[in-house]
Amino acid sequence: MPTLEDLPIEIILEVVKFSTPINPTGDRIGKDDLCNLRLVSSRLNETVSPVLFMALRLDFDDADIYESTAPDSLRCQEIIHALADGSTRAFKHTRRLSLCTQKLFWTENDRRPGVAELKQLVIEKIFDAVSALKDLRTVTYAPSPGK
Structure with a gap:
């Protein structure tokens, strides 16, 4: 069964951006979730860090x-x-x-x-x-x- 990490990076990045919108001050909503997602694997760290x-x-x-x-x-x-x-x-x-x-x-x-x-x-x-x-x-x- 495919996992999140099996998806192409572009799709993962779109999911990350969609699930953590930017508020009017320019900060991402859900930063804690992104920080936790970075810890899952080196691939997710490299994908999420530019957004975070x-x-x-x-x-x-x-x-x-x-x-x-x-x-x-x-x-x-x-x-x-x-x-x-x-x-x-x-x-x-x-x-x-x-x-x-x-x-x-x-x-x-x-x-x-x-x-x-x-x-x-x-x-x-x-x-x-x-x-x-x-x-x-x-x-x-x-x-x-x-x-």
């Missing part, structure tokens, strides 16, 4: 910047480190990057634990991190409130 990692959002605006260990802030830090150091290949298919540093650079609370260090990390590593995204086509950057 097509867009990368590093949004420090959603992070509680007054506490640099907030989950969103930690996620952004880990991704920037991994990309800059070349320790991940997960984002090799990323075509769109959205970087929002509004609260990070527009806060006067540099004396809070970790905020100054977080700013320094972004300043030092963001060029290498973005350079590691070889398929990148579009960058959206929100550096300050209202822009």
Whole structure:
């Protein structure tokens, strides 16, 4: 009996795209399902990854910047480190990057634990991190409130 993996890649890709539509913010609905599907086999990983990692959002605006260990802030830090150091290949298919540093650079609370260090990390590593995204086509950057 044929399985999902026996189907041509084009059909698998259409099923994946149909079952995980894109919402108005540009994010895929059902990302958790795609992450789980990647773990089934190397073939499904190679098929699903371009869909799953097509867009990368590093949004420090959603992070509680007054506490640099907030989950969103930690996620952004880990991704920037991994990309800059070349320790991940997960984002090799990323075509769109959205970087929002509004609260990070527009806060006067540099004396809070970790905020100054977080700013320094972004300043030092963001060029290498973005350079590691070889398929990148579009960058959206929100550096300050209202822009």
